[in-house]
Amino acid sequence: MGNRLSKIYTRTGDDGTTGLGDGSRTRKDSARVNAYGTVDEANSAIGLLLACELPEDVRDLLTAIQHQLFDLGGELCIPGHAAIVDDDIARLEAHLDHHNADLPALKDFILPGGGEAAARCHLARTIVRRAERETVTLSCTEAVRPQAVRYLNRLSDLLFVLARVLARASGHGEVLWRHERRAR
Incomplete structure (x- = not known):
């Protein structure tokens, strides 16, 4: 087990820096901190989704994803660390295929909504998309394993x-975008 915090505040971040997992320090607004911070935000959004009534298989899947997002945050927080592997992405793809199999083909754009759980899932999806963008931004200046970006891309699709x-x-159904809503 890692270090245990007996005191939550350290005052070391009062200068606008934060410690990375390898012991180095960086600015709190760095691309690396933005990437793993947004992954943490996505994990919190999934936690909010888990507070809803959900089918058991979806609940189990989202709980497993929360653990993987924590691992991914660690990977992004520790330069050079690897936590997400190709099998993690393949599992997301298998769940995607399974849950998509019984859905009708998309003919229209879908708006976020469709009941509380679905709306929370859409919120988590958009935060994961931002985490993906932040991770791509980080990859422009520092080494990021491609599995991190691919995982976030598949996760947003799954959500x-x-x-x-x-x-x-x-029973709410999907909220379809009505492009013809304006009188012409």
Whole structure:
């Protein structure tokens, strides 16, 4: 087990820097901190989704994803560390295929909504997309393993599909974008 915190505040970040997992310090607004901070935010959004009533298989999947996001945050916080592997991405793809199999083909854009759980899932999806963008930004200046970006890309796709599943399961249905809504 890693270090245990007996005191939550250290005052070491009062100068606008934070410690990375390798012991080095960086600015709190660095691309690295933005990337792993947004991964943490995505994990929190999934926690908010888990506070809803969910099908057990979706709950189990999201809980496993939370653990992987924590691992990914660690990978991004420790330069050179590897935590996400190709098998993690393959598992996301298998869940994507499984949950998408019974959904009708998309003919319209879907708006975030469709009941509380689906809306929370859409929120988590958009935060994961931001985490992906932040990780790509980090990769422009520092080494980032491609698995990190691929994992976030697949996860946002999976959350989109899960939002569709949850909207249908709740009875609210999906909220379709009506492009013809304006009088012409």
